[in-house]
Amino acid sequence: MITGPGKLNTAAAVTYHHARIGTQPADCWLNIGVAGHKTIPVGEARLINKITDKQSNATWYPQIIFKHNVSCAALITLDKPSATYQSSLFDMEASAFYQMAIRLGTAEMIHCLKVISDNASQTMSSVNASDVKQMITAQLETINDLVENLRTFSHELALINAEPEHYQTIIEQWHFTQSERRQLFRLLRQWTTRFSDQEVLSTIDRHKTAQAIIRTLEDQMKNTDFVIHD
């Protein structure tokens, strides 16, 4: 999704994207854009490890838990374009992106990759939209690597967060109160770890009530030897 420049556009884009596709905590969020820096050559990419919002002075630290081939750097997000080049990267979007995405996602899954568009010797006035497109395109391999890394974690997180097998089927077929649903959720997870080769549905299919199902699952747990290791 192309957000357009500035914090407002970026925050709105994150919110819109979330509302539109119903993002999950396991999803990855990646802000790809351009940034200025005093000395880093134009066209080089940096993965951001610290974001400071110039106006509020708030700071965020993206959690980079994967191996990567791109250098990391700190970044400051400004409200207005600036031609005062510093030893930090600066842009106009990252803080808004991160601040919004962290409310919807998981810290390890939210990242910013910035391509240097201008520096003290090649200033912003010489950059146009097609240059930006070219610079980003030149970093496609880096972007793909990053996405691949995040995809692995996203998959792991999705598995951790997943509902146990048959949970939906059971709550659709029998009436469970909220607290019974929580009990069932936990019992089904335990069932999967302990009796992976036993079909839960056939154990409960003659039951008439949620309480009876819970009792049966609990009894089966209680009456079976518990061995913690293989």
Added chain:
Amino acid sequence: MISTIYIEEEIAEHPRSRAILERFPDAEIIACERYGEIFNRKSQNFRLQKKKPALILAKKHKGLVLSTPKQYGIGAEHNYYFSHMLNCLYDCRYCFLQGMFQSAHYVLFVNYEDFIDEMQSVLNQHNNDPVHFFSGYDCDSLALEPVTHFTTTFLPFFEKNPQSLLELRTKSTQTRSLLKREPIKNCVIAFSFTPDKIATALEHKAPPVEKRLQAIIDLQNAGWTIGLRFDPLIYTRDYIEEYSTLFNTLFSKLNPDLVHSVSLGGFRLPKDYYRKLEKLYPDEKLFSSPLIEENNSIGYPADIRNDMLTFCKNIILQHVPLEKFYPCHETI
């Protein structure tokens, strides 16, 4: 091993920080104002972060030395704990740190001298009464010793204050710094154990039982006093056999005179921590153990708990005298 180091600006020039940075010349260094900006942030996933924890160098400002809960102790009336580190190199599935902290990063408080000053004032407060200080509540005391040099700084303080006692709680075999120096009487190196198969299933990345035992033997040979901690006791169908083997192995090889104390307690966690762990590791067998909720905590039901504690107590008391035995649970 450590590829990212966050460092609080305030202690960036601290000699201990500088030495650590020199040890990791390739690490990415990120400055921060306070460690909590990273460590305490919500929306972090402990399990994912544990794949590549960063080191955070920080200064501890308050609560450097705290009183222990009442039932915690190995013979003294005045008991305190302190944590020069938060989090641990190892990854025990039952560890309450996963429930307590938002982050799996290692925090190292480099202002050791402030901890020592605080301990001194605690000692002053109690005149010449014995005071016990416990390290290893929020971390493993020795696991990162080659980086932290924690014992090198702290042991001389205890050497000078024989009315105090230091317990270093650990599963680590990083005992070189201890073996290099003369032992001191008022330091107990307390090793935690579960039986071999349980340790393999649950104590990820921790040294195996036989390596821990070898570390104990080396320490005892060098004259150090050690402690044995069977906490948490973990239930499995054949626990009697497994714990018997463990106790027999340990007590047949150790010098009982250099065992300062033995303690034990069943697996239990505050309910909130337990629920968090269960969410982080839904596929973990430990969390389908026969557990119940009682007084806002999750643990084994009384019958299992008492059977295990009584059984273990009976064997332990065949090897150590009652005055060296400290159950962490009130029911035995």
